[in-house]
Amino acid sequence: MFDSPAAPAAPDVSTTEILDQTPALRAYATSLTRRKPDADDLFQETMLKALAKRGQFRPGSNLRAWMFTIMRNTFRTSAMKAGRERPGDADCVAGGVRTPATQHWSLMGRETMHAIHALPPHYRTVMVLVVVMGESYEDSARICKCKVGTVKSRVARGREMVIQQLDPDAR
Numbered sequence: 001m002f003d004s005p006a007a008p009a010a011p012d013v014s015t016t017e018i019l020d021q022t023p024a025l026r027a028y029a030t031s032l033t034r035r036k037p038d039a040d041d042l043f044q045e046t047m048l049k050a051l052a053k054r055g056q057f058r059p060g061s062n063l064r065a066w067m068f069t070i071m072r073n074t075f076r077t078s079a080m081k082a083g084r085e086r087p088g089d090a091d092c093v094a095g096g097v098r099t100p101a102t103q104h105w106s107l108m109g110r111e112t113m114h115a116i117h118a119l120p121p122h123y124r125t126v127m128v129l130v131v132v133m134g135e136s137y138e139d140s141a142r143i144c145k146c147k148v149g150t151v152k153s154r155v156a157r158g159r160e161m162v163i164q165q166l167d168p169d170a171r
Helices: 015-019 022-033 036-052 063-084 103-117 121-132 137-144 148-166
Strands: none
Touching (some): 015 063, 036 063, 103 148, 137 148
């Protein structure tokens, strides 16, 4: 059998030629992923693959097209892989708290209502109507069968009594 002389090895594409494709690759990565951190990861992985496989590049062909193909295939592979993977418990958003804790506000609400219930009846009635239920001064005056000015003064005095009961150091 004839031993044919080995074909000369194709010269590798230079690192500089690969790095010259950076702006176009970054733009393409951003268009594929739509998120800068993901685009940066895709770009980096593409560059690593291109540098590792630069011996497979055929001289005379389009280097940019070759690198875009590497990037597109890397993106597709990672997208398919992500579709098959299930996030771990640490990464799962559903395991987190959905609403902030309300214990403090509940406690404050209970203390406030306790202070309102401790008021004398004529103050307590207008405080519940105006402050708690949101009734107007005029409607509260009709319900309590008194003048609007009386309701306003009872609300003001009732608020002061509640504030004093909740925080004795206040005014």
